[in-house]
Amino acid sequence: MNTKMRLLKRELDYQILILPVLIFYLLFCVYPFFSTFYYSFTDYSNMKLDNLKFVGFDNFKGIFDSDLLTISIKNSIIYAILMTVFQTSLGLILAVFLDRKLKTKNILRSMFFLPAVFSPLIIGYLWSYIMSTSDFGLINRAVTALGFAKINFLGNPDLALYSVVGTQLWQWTGWAMVIFLANLQSIPKDLYEAAEIDGANSWGKFWRVTLPLMQPSVNVVSVTAIIGGLKVFDIIFALTEGGPGNSTQTIMTAYIKTVFTEGFYAKGAAFGVVFFIAVMIITMVMMSFLKKWGEQTR
């Protein structure tokens, strides 16, 4: 007991240093987090904080009646799945390819990684010009020069969401590639030699050696991709503003519209709570799936 106390006291010296951060964290993260739960059960709207009434689950009931919220949930799920699948697979392909002995490998690596450095807003405005249907649209100029009809990337309600996914993949695949590369380089060479002795071709080596040992980085990339995909906001804001119509509204853009444009604070809070729970469940399911996969391959 005595030693424990002494240990605690010695630790306290250092723990005092985290106090400022802890205070900010409690004030700006933990408190708003719990107050959101609280407000989601009240009739908080139009900024009035006095005389709040408890309304039970009323705010939650309204969520699925709203066309905006249902379409945004659908879009977010499509978006997150596409991002996770393509970012992980394309990143992996790029990493394997650039892990070979190429003369241009360093230049290529930096080129693929570069987009990840820029703010999504910049990327958004840049690509809105590249994909534009006006005479300034780079892609459409090429397309029409080849004799094809213009592609309405951002203006076609059926295509807009996929154009946003494309832009995001362009930005973030290089980031995934870097994570995978780091992992690839930690795989011992003798494992490949052993596999060669056992008669494995390059496909077999990838399938039996590389992929199983890549599990930690696949975890990181796919979990961040799915969470990032579900809470996407900035790129949508810059590229389409949720349009045309509501065809690229996602959970976050709809949330901001509900709260700040329409002034439905409590309904927005309820939506936030549902979103939080949904992300938590999806992430937990995914983590347990990835864990199982990890155990199988070990």
Added chain:
Amino acid sequence: MKKFSVLLLTAATLLSMTLAGCGNENNAPAANQGEKKDKVKIRIAYWNKEDSVKTLLDLVKEKLPNIELEYQFIDNKQYQNIIETQLTAGAGPDIISTNPYTASRYAKLGYIKDISELADRYNDGGKNVYSVDGKLYAIPGISWFEGMFYNKEIFEKLNLKVPTTFEEELALHETLKQNGIKPQAMGAKSWEPMMKSSMGLVMNNFLSKAENKDFDVQYGEGKTKLDGNWNTALEQWTELIKRGYLTEDMLGVDYDQALDEFATGKAAMWQSGPWAVEAIQTKNPNLKFDMFPFYGSEPGAGWLIGGPGVGFAANSKSKHQEEIMQILDLISTPEGQQAFWSDNKGGSSYLKDVEFEMPEQFTSVSETLKAGNVYAPWNNWGDTSNVIEDYGKNFQYVLSGKMTISEALQAIDKKTNELIQGKAQ
């Protein structure tokens, strides 16, 4: 334990140093307050750059030496958000820039003060949208309006005249198209242009009729619907889409790109307002252009979509009510309006008996402005005026062929109903 105290002391010193750092900044002006100790600091927040009110700020400086006016620019996209947060906390700028919707909201919540003493100086058109229960809550700024800019050179070359009806406007489009010129540019990626274009015809053919005088107020109260009322006018308006003058392509084009198309002569017309003049002239100083209004089936002066621009309101929690009123009073004089206008040329003043000479880019809308035909339906929709965003978004579906007029109007009515229900809770 000794080490702990040392650490604590260090932390405390560091903390006090940071705090002192903040304090110093505030104290600095106090040191030379000698000469201007009577100056009261008044903060005004607005979503337009300081340039757009510079002359007005200079006038305040000159006429009211007792006041130090601090200008705060907040980007339009975050403006409402930031101001509302400040107001909720009982703070906020002394003079708050509002639009009709937020003015009515803040008035009902008691955040802004009744300034009816200034009401008599303004025309009804300006003060109605900033009044709640007959009391004025913000002084209406210079008006904004939107019509159709046209390239005078292209028009002269093809011997085209400014239309007087919607039919003539369609014919105009056709001639341009036949001659291989894109009739109009539109940045329909934003929800606004389609909304305004379609409402232009509704104002001419439906809202301007005597029997529909109260339609907008009733709509805001949920007593009537767009579906069943606006359909005829809007079906007629869709000729622009059916004949291929407004195309799905435009949904992939934004405001700046559309401006580029017009300014560089790639498109003959572009719907916008006085705020775009400078940008057009910067892009192409040689472009000769003018503006005509939206027309209906019958010949007439036509209508421009628009209304009172920014409204300036007094924060009811401010400690300097007297000084705020001095500033609002100054803006509400012909001199104040002149100063405000000189950075917003093209708009008009709502102050009684004040008129300005219009710049040459607005020759063809002079009759419309004289007739007072400047109107924005949603300004009278009250608490539900936010629904125009949904209106615009549903009309994007109309342009892409995913919705009929009737379906779009039903969806907008449903959303309006949702907003009314939500606010009533």
